Amino acid sequence: MTTIAIISSSVRQGRNSHRVALYLKNYLEENKLADADILDLKEYDFPLFHERLHLQKDPSPGALDLASRIRAADGVIIVTPEYNGGYPASLKNVVDLLTDEWRRKPVAISTVSDGPFGGTQVITSLQFSLWKIRAWTVPAMFPVLKVSEAFDENGVAADRKAADRRAAGFVSELLWCIEAKGKMA
Numbered sequence: 001m002t003t004i005a006i007i008s009s010s011v012r013q014g015r016n017s018h019r020v021a022l023y024l025k026n027y028l029e030e031n032k033l034a035d036a037d038i039l040d041l042k043e044y045d046f047p048l049f050h051e052r053l054h055l056q057k058d059p060s061p062g063a064l065d066l067a068s069r070i071r072a073a074d075g076v077i078i079v080t081p082e083y084n085g086g087y088p089a090s091l092k093n094v095v096d097l098l099t100d101e102w103r104r105k106p107v108a109i110s111t112v113s114d115g116p117f118g119g120t121q122v123i124t125s126l127q128f129s130l131w132k133i134r135a136w137t138v139p140a141m142f143p144v145l146k147v148s149e150a151f152d153e154n155g156v157a158a159d160r161k162a163a164d165r166r167a168a169g170f171v172s173e174l175l176w177c178i179e180a181k182g183k184m185a
């Protein structure tokens with residue numbers, strides 16, 4: 001079975017974008033599309049890293065765990081909130097932590113806001129960082145606007161049919177990329 005790691009990026013108290021990570025995990029597993037592994041940056045509670053993982057002399061178990069789960073995943077979904085038009089420091093911290101783990105890793109981005117624009121201003125900066133680090137970002141989006149109305153705390157969508165229809169298109173691009181990569185190996 002394909003494994004997809006879902007990075008839940010918000011570490012904020014009372015965060016809402018985690019709901020989208022829960023929804024996507026349920027969507028993938030209920031439809032038997034992939035096993036989903038949520039990498040919760042709030043749970044990891046990382047300090048600001050002073051150096052990339054492969055250059056650290058005594059890496060923390062959490063950093064090693066994150067790296068190995070990304071390495072093990074066939075693809076990654078990043079769920080990110082928009083903070084002041086960019087992606088949060090918690091996410092930049094782990095993007096820069098890893099190197100080879102990102103290389104040619106299929107990645108799909110879901111942006112989230114509580115306002116009407118779905119956090120889409122994040123896309124340009126995050127795509128660019130991931131391109132620089134040699135990940136393979138797929139040209140699909142899953143923007144979520146008014147997240148606290150769209151999903152409950154358990155990740156259940158208010159309009160499940162509409163959410164599932166959008167998720168299908170989003171996830172299929174990522175699965176296509178994973179399959180294409182598999183054919184090249």
Ligand SMILES: Cc1cc2nc3c(=O)[nH]c(=O)nc-3n(C[C@H](O)[C@H](O)[C@H](O)COP(=O)(O)O)c2cc1C
Nearest residue numbers: 010012015016017081082083084085112113114115
């Ligand atoms: C520091 C900060 C900056 C924010 N900036 C934006 C923004 O630029 N655009 C926007 O639509 N929402 C913004 N928001 C609101 C988020 O969209 C909202 O918190 C949403 O629930 C997603 O973030 P969360 O997962 O941390 O809750 C901001 C929130 C914080 C805490």
